[in-house]
Amino acid sequence: EVQILETGGGLVKPGGSLRLSCATSGFNFNDYFMNWVRQAPGKGLEWVAQIRNKNYNYATYYAESLEGRVTISRDDSKSSVYLQVSSLRAEDTAIYYCTRSGSWELGVMDAWGQGASVTVSS
Amino acid sequence: DIQMTQSPTSLAASVGESVTITCLASEDIYGSLVWYQQKPGKSPQLLIYGATILEDGIPSRFSGSGSDTQYSLKINSLQPEDFASYYCQNGLSTPWTFGGGTKLELK
Numbered sequence: 463e464v465q466i467l468e469t470g471g472g473l474v475k476p477g478g479s480l481r482l483s484c485a486t487s488g489f490n491f492n493d494y495f496m497n498w499v500r501q502a503p504g505k506g507l508e509w510v511a512q513i514r515n516k517n518y519n520y521a522t523y524y525a526e527s528l529e530g531r532v533t534i535s536r537d538d539s540k541s542s543v544y545l546q547v548s549s550l551r552a553e554d555t556a557i558y559y560c561t562r563s564g565s566w567e568l569g570v571m572d573a574w575g576q577g578a579s580v581t582v583s584s
Numbered sequence: 585d586i587q588m589t590q591s592p593t594s595l596a597a598s599v600g601e602s603v604t605i606t607c608l609a610s611e612d613i614y615g616s617l618v619w620y621q622q623k624p625g626k627s628p629q630l631l632i633y634g635a636t637i638l639e640d641g642i643p644s645r646f647s648g649s650g651s652d653t654q655y656s657l658k659i660n661s662l663q664p665e666d667f668a669s670y671y672c673q674n675g676l677s678t679p680w681t682f683g684g685g686t687k688l689e690l691k
Contacts, residue, residue, distance in 0.1 A: 509680040523678040569675035570618050574627040
C-alpha cells in the first residue's frame with residue numbers, strides 16, 4: 463500500500479522558516495517524481511514544487527510565485543522528500559500536500575499525503 | 585504559464601442526475617488534462633488523466649472528454665459520495681497549474 467506522510471507543519475511567525483518532511487513507503491521511491499501542492503483555507507490547489515528522480519538528474523521546478531523562497535529536495539535512501547520555505551508570509555498559510563508523479567506521466571499526481579498544516583501568524 | 589479556467593465554480597444537483605464540469609486551457613495542452621476529486625477535509629484523489637483515462641478504482645460513471653483547449657468531466661447517475669470539489673490540472677508542462685475548482689453540492 464502506498465503511504466505518504468507529511469510532517470513538520472505548525473505555527474510560524476512571519477519572516478520565519480519551515481522545513482516540511484514527507485516520508486513514503488509502499489512503492490519504489492526511486493522511480494517517481496515528487497511534488498508539493500498547497501491549499502490555502504477555503505481555496506483551491508496550488509502546485510509548489512517538483513523534484514524529478516535520478517534518471518532526470520534530480521531536476522527541480524518551482525512555482526514562480528514562490529521561487530527564491532522554497533527549496534525541494536529528496537533523499538532516496540530514506541524514500542523521503544523535503545520542502546524548505548523561508549521568509550514566510552501570512553499568505554503561505556495552507557495545507558501542504560506531498561504527492562507523487564510517475565516519470566511517464568510527469569504532471570499526474572496519483573498519490574497524495576494527508577497534508578501538513580502550516581499557519582503563519584504573529 | 586498555462587491558465588486553467590473551470591466552470592461552473594459551483595453546481596447543485598440531485599442524486600441520480602448527471603452533471604458536466606468544463607475546463608478551458610489558455611493554450612493547446614494536447615490532451616494532457618487531469619481531473620481530481622476532493623471531499624471535505626480530505627486530500628485530493630486522482631480521477632482521470634490524459635483527458636479520458638480513468639484511474640484504477642474510479643467508477644465508470646465518471647468520464648472525461650475533450651481536446652486542444654477544451655475539456656469536460658461528466659458524472660452520470662450521481663451518488664451521495666460524489667458531492668465534492670473537482671479540479672482540473674494542466675498535465676502538459678510545468679508549472680502544473682490547476683483550475684479554480686468546482687464545488688458540487690446536493691440540491
